[in-house]
Amino acid sequence: MSDLRSLLHGLPGVDKVGVEARAAALGTRSVKTTAKAQAIDLAIRMVDLTTLEGADTPGKVRALSAKALRPDPADPTCPPVGAVCVYPAMVPVAFDVLKGSGVHLASVATAFPSGQAPLDVKLADTRDAVAGGADEIDMVISRGAFLAGDYTKVFDEIVAVKEACGPAHLKVILETGELATYDNVRRASWLAMLAGADFIKTSTGKVPIAATLPVTLVMLEAVRDYRAQTGRQVGVKPAGGIRTTKDAIKYLVLINETVGDDWLSPDWFRFGASSLLNDLLMQRTKLTTGHYAGPDYFTLD
Amino acid sequence: MPKSSAPRLSVRKTFKLYIGGAFPRSESGRTYLVDGDNVALASRKDARDAVVAARKAQPKWAAATAYNRGQVVYRVAEMVEARRSEFKALGTAGDEVNAAIDRLVWYAGWSDKIAQVAGNANPVSGPFFNLSSPEPTGVVGVIAPPSLLGLVSVVAPVIVTGNTVVVVSGGPQVAVTLAEVLATSDVPGGVVNILTGHAAEIAPWLASHDDVNGLDLTGVDDPALAVELEQAAAGTLKRVRRAGTTDFTADPGLAPMTAFLETKTVWHPKGF
Structure with missing residues (x-):
């Protein structure tokens, strides 16, 4: 497939300084x-x-799923989260709690997170997860x-998966921390979208460099340009290292300024995170109660 | 540098906040004049940041051995001794500096002794060792009096047992000079955080803050404000201390330390 190679290498290069300055500038917006x-x-x-820990137990996954349905038990107006994300072995446990709830x-x-396994193992892994009740595959x-x-x-692997x-929806993790350059991120984004990805996702969260604003900006530009060319909309999911409400709001500003309203929805944008939720809940509590919230009042997992 | 015939311009000092071991300006950008000095005027968001810094520093500070914490507080006394002239230049009398240094040394000594006094081996009717030991409460908000001795008398007893503090001081120059002492002694960043500004503006945010575990109102002059702060603190069941006396030269007793301690009791089987 030499046309795939020429297409990917024919993509315009990313202006590293420009994309970082743009992301930093958008990160200064004040939302009140x-x-x-x-x-x-x-x-x-x-x-x-x-x-996604080796130490995950059915009990922990059940507790997490219950939290997904009702993140703040003290406040019924708090919406549920978008989805719960677990290892394939834990899918049936989470499915028992989540089925019929609307939470994905x-x-x-x-072979998360390395991806270093033969294709038939990867496909069996995928089929098992879907059979267990997963409606999204990362x-x-x-x-x-x-x-x-x-x-x-x-390309062929993504098509096969x-x-x-x-x-089930397919999210393709590029692991941008290992791709080294923004040009590679742009190429990998296009590669994944051409192969049929429904979402492109930055990272596994298992390597030191996870989601960053500039990388997400490059990926948002890719999904925008891809839709302009093909008419198909692809979602974006930054994952790993997003821990505070401030960070999350910076990403929302980035979406709004790069791809617009169409992506400002859980159907088209997700945060892969665990500790972020508690910070969002604390900020939410601060806004509703008028005083600062503390971590003692929210569950750990 | 070439010698100039023009008279030298002295460098004027801005008194800034002390949060997490650094000296930032107020996030609000505000300053106010105190006796001709430019002082950062802390906002509620500075208090919020200070609580985050204090919470971050607390587990490690509490995990340090009592002996080590005592050494650190003693080191603070050494550094105040060395900066005696700075406090005098701010109008603190020599006797008061002496008293503040002595108070620091006194509390430093209590660090590894308070457990023997506030803790106990309890007699129980069963084959158990039953031990009560005092543990730090966590993050404590302190509304400090303006004087050096007053400030030391409310901060030292809280940190020596393993708590971390967010101090609101109405005596900014003295408090920031003490912060410079702390920054150059061995007190880890975040253990003491000092905000300069108006207690009436900042203290209510500390009193209602879910992540603050205790509140010392010694420096609150206005009784109505003190009551309001006590009520706000009740929402999260904070430990609140309202010292009746403002005579800091008297023997403080153990109350300033024990006010911010939790008693943990463990039962251990014996006789097997």
């Missing part, structure tokens, strides 16, 4: 009072509440193959 309250509720609805159930698959691309220039292999997903 009623706009802030709306932003917090939207951000809560966009959270993919995540637990995402599962990482395809797959990782083979960064090794991508960096070696074997785009066709990465997309097929294994069946009706």
Whole structure:
């Protein structure tokens, strides 16, 4: 597929200084009072509440799923989160709690987080998760193959996993912290979208450099340009390292200024996070009660 | 540098806040004049940031050995001794500086002894060791009196047991000079945070803050404000201390320390 290679390498290069300055400038916007309250509720609805630890137990996953349905038990007006994100083995446990609730159930698959497994293992992993009740699959691309220039292999893998997903949404994790350059991020975004991704996601959260504003900006530009060319809309999910309400609001500003209202919805934008939710809830409580909230009043997981 | 015949311009000092071991200006950008000096005027958001810094520093400070905390407070006394002239230049009498230094040394000594006095091995009717030991409450908001001795008398007893503090001081130059002492001694950043400004503006935010565990109202002059703060603090069941006396030269007793301690009691089986 030499046309795939020429297409990806024919994409315009990313102006590194420009994209970082743009992201930093948009990060200085001040969002207050009623706009802030709306932003917090939207951000809560966009959270993919995540637990991806070797130590995850069924009890922890059940507790997390219950929290996803009702993040703030003290306040019934608090909306539920977008989805719960777990390992495939925990999908049936979370499904028991979430089924019929409208909160999506995402599962990482395809030998998360390294992606270093044979294709048939990855496909079996994916099918198991879907069979268990997951309606969103977060797959990782083979960064090794991508960096070696074997785009066709990465493309074919995504196509195969997309097929294994069946009706489930496919989120493709680029692991931008390992892609080294913004040009690579742009290429990987296009590659994933061309192969059929429903979402493109920055990171696994398992490497030191996770989601950053500039990387998300590059990806937002990619989904914008892709829709302009093909008419198909693709979602974006930054994941890892987003811990505060301030950070989350910076991302919302970035969406609004880059791709506009169409993406300001949990259907098209998600935050992969665990500790972010508690900070959002604390800020929400501050706005409703008028005094500063503390972590002692919210569950740990 | 070439010698100039023009008279030298002295460098004027801005007294800034002390949060997390750094000296930031107020996030609000506000300043006010106190006796001709430019002083940062803290806002509620500075208080919020200070609580975050204090909370971050608290576990490690509480986990330090009592012996080590005592050494650190003693070191503060050493540094006040070395900066004696600065406090005198701000109008603090020599006797008061002496008393403040002595008070620091006195509390430093209590660090590894308070557990013997406030804790106990309790007799119980069963084959158990039953031990009560005092533990720090957490983050304490302190509305401090303006004088050096008053400030030391409310801050030292709170930190020596392993709490961290957010201080609101009405005596800004003295408080910021003490902050410079703390920054150059071995007190970890965030253990003491000092805000200069109006207690009536900042203290209510500390009193109602869910992540503040205690409140010392010694420096509140206005009784109506003190009552209001006590009521706000009740919402989160904070420990509140309202010292009746303002004579800081008298023996303070143990109350300033024990007011911000929690008693943990453990039962341990014996006789097997």
